[in-house]
Amino acid sequence: MTRRIALRIAYDGTNYAGWQNQDNALAVQQVVEEALAKLSGGGRVPIVGASRTDAGVHAMGQVAHFDTETRIPGEKFSFALNTLLPPDVRIQQSWETAPDFHARFSTAGKVYAYTIVNAPHASAMLGRYSAHCPVPLDVDRMNTAAQDIVGAHDFSAFMASGGTSKTFVREMKAAQVSRAGEQVCFMVWGTGFLYNMVRIIAGTLMLVGQNKLPQDALARAIRTHDRLDLGFTAPAQGLTLMRVLYPGQEETARRILRQKLLFNAENA
């Protein structure tokens, strides 16, 4: 009997060409599919991920699904796969889902975190998971600016070329910028995102925080649809997909937003 299994996957994206399979580079999807093939004892098992994270982007809560003929209980896949996966890819949870669950199409939203080390020197340890900004950032100004993206807007200015979206209206449910010591963290919860959208917002906020862009830069770009009103695309290594949300998981999003750090009490 065919069953559908869902996985919640965490990865350090440093050494991967992103989530989605590539011809000439190693993707996280490929690594998980190969582990699954070993476990199932058959050929390659195609898995469908919720989010095509870019090269170098990290995840604490990517979600994927696959179909299996095996008799392995849903909750055991995580333990079995983790023995076959490299340490920078970990299945945090696995479960049997309804047969019509689809990791991508069933999504109700995503929460991303963008981490900036705001100190004279970059961090040797956290540097792997953050961007570095040596100029002091005005976090209150950044947080005020970030509120302008909340709501449903046409975000067509907030997209890198290479995106495949045909509609540009997306709804942001919440956004915040907060500081904890030398760490500045931008967190955003939206129902959907355009290609590179979070990194473009993060780069813009970094310039707003240095007074190099007006505080209403994001609001203006929503009106003008002009990419030139926005800042640079912040580097991939600072971005972490914290969670993919499905209907009814709003409280999970709010809980993550309440945290101020990438590695905080609840996000290990």
Added chain:
Amino acid sequence: MTRRIALRIAYDGTNYAGWQNQDNALAVQQVVEEALAKLSGGGRVPIVGASRTDAGVHAMGQVAHFDTETRIPGEKFSFALNTLLPPDVRIQQSWETAPDFHARFSTAGKVYAYTIVNAPHASAMLGRYSAHCPVPLDVDRMNTAAQDIVGAHDFSAFMASGGTSKTFVREMKAAQVSRAGEQVCFMVWGTGFLYNMVRIIAGTLMLVGQNKLPQDALARAIRTHDRLDLGFTAPAQGLTLMRVLYPGQEETARRILRQKLLFNAENA
């Protein structure tokens, strides 16, 4: 004129054979000495580190000193060296010291953190900087046990072979075990440590927290001087040298001890 310069150095120890130079493997000391040679425009500049951290051990606050004939201002070495160093080694601060300052012999103490991810699965991101324990840990029991090392004791049981110490009395000023979500952090402040001492205490505490060793295991080993009363040597990747202390820096130690996480508000 010869001046003595001190460096506060942070490193991700994953890809290094420890601090101290080795014949056949890359040490952090070598990487810093080579950067310094490039900067000084002469031959290799020998530097003296406060702590010989083991292979795989991390540091947020290693301290080292060297002598220079250059005219580079003390506080500029950090910026200049960081342009020459790999991203997993960062000079956090540099300053000119008194000519009789010695990074190792002037030390008044050190603070170490040992991080454990206490969850069914290891962490893909924090895994680089932590040990993993899937069995739920009784943190109150661990913290109570840890208090037994506070004070001046003969720690001869708490030493791996290979250590060069000839005296075994060391003074621990404070120790604590605390939980923040899935992260369990053991922090210890001592005036000096024996070879592998922190990792042996961490491994013992992990067994105390699982009720696999009595709560007084550390106190007993202090009395018996018997390594067999203690647990395993916890893996290097969980250990971080948070700070090397010099006379008058007790408040810095207390501040770090008040934090509950490796990557917290003040330790970026």
